[in-house]
Amino acid sequence: MKNTVLITGASSGLGEEFAWQLAAQDYNLLLVARRSEKLALLAKKLTEKYPQLTVLVLSEDLNESTAVETIQTFIEAQNIRLVGLINNAGFGARGAFSELPIVRQQQMLQVNIIALTLLTHTLITHLKREKYSFIINVASTAAFQAGPHLALYYASKAFVLSFSEALHEELKGQVAVSALCPGATKTEFADVAGMSDSLVFKLRVMDKDVVVKHALKNRGKAIVIPGLMNKVAVIAVKLLPRFMSRKLAYQIQK
Template structure:
């Protein structure tokens, strides 16, 4: 297969869903720009992808919880002049606990990573994406986006924003040839559950999808406005749409218990 000389930017690429996106795209002979805080992991992944698939893998260390992180990252990418075929806004985190009990600083950092940096990076890289035919943006949301989430109030709210934002951009940009998709996975086997202190919840004990399966579905349907991988997740979302919001939010809180 002929090498694609454009690049796909992947944030949060050092583990989990982000790493799987990098591996799947490299297997398609797609060059990638890997972004995360853990530079050693990124360097190891980049070296592996170059060796296995003969692609270019650029490593950019960035802390998207920092208010200047997205601006600095976008500036480096734009100044690098790399043609962009895609942007995968995967970086994000959650935390479990009552809003009043969790540290305010951590919850504001969650908003910074999950919303503010995502919006900033998308806006600043859109001019480059518009130049490439068939380019795409994948924003990683969650099935959490479809209802309020007691004991994870900020996380659920950030993902609701990502879903709404992505749907709007899908309509705005389809005429410009840029596909925007909101990926809405449910419980997924990755570092996220440990970071969010969710491994012992009913939600994760009920079973998880693999990150590989989530990514495969996302890339196959990257031109759809909303992608919900897994039949169980799809059924949960649709049943939630038919239920009163009072019921769905109580169920979400129960699953976090």
């Protein structure tokens, strides 16, 4: 199967939107998430609109230690020519670190960091074979600062940003690697994280189609921040003393 992009977390939000916009650019797709019915429905709608494309789905829980190996085996068994990897699956959990269940937080590290890292390592050899291949790792504007009451989420996204920037240099000329850093965006994220009532989701929320369009247009860049307000927020965080940015985040999130 030619020119295929693997998207994790494709059953909703940004991942689903990546699927639509990449299909419009004539890419075949491999969609991964846990909710198999949502994936199947999305694949059906995509192939109705773009009958020339092949859209495969794989229902996998990235919390499972076997998930990445299963994905790799599937890609090789289906003879998929992978040209893109979008490490998008991820979630947050609002609350004090000491009070949130550690199992939930461990799952967050597994999905946001470990699965993303393992998938990248496993699939880099496939991507290096292709001329215009790319990786988009979905980080967040949260990656630029500490975030009390979402401590591990912010820390996980700082990892994604740092890791992706380093890979951007290491793989220059072979695979284009970007860290996508969206701010608050209208998806299921806020509900899953328990943040729908937080100030940040009341103040400025971007539409997912705008975020994804910007990400795909800028896929050669190391750091991609969609939206003027998000860019300003990141610059402000860099200018402010760290104690101020973390206190501000705490006020917004607690």
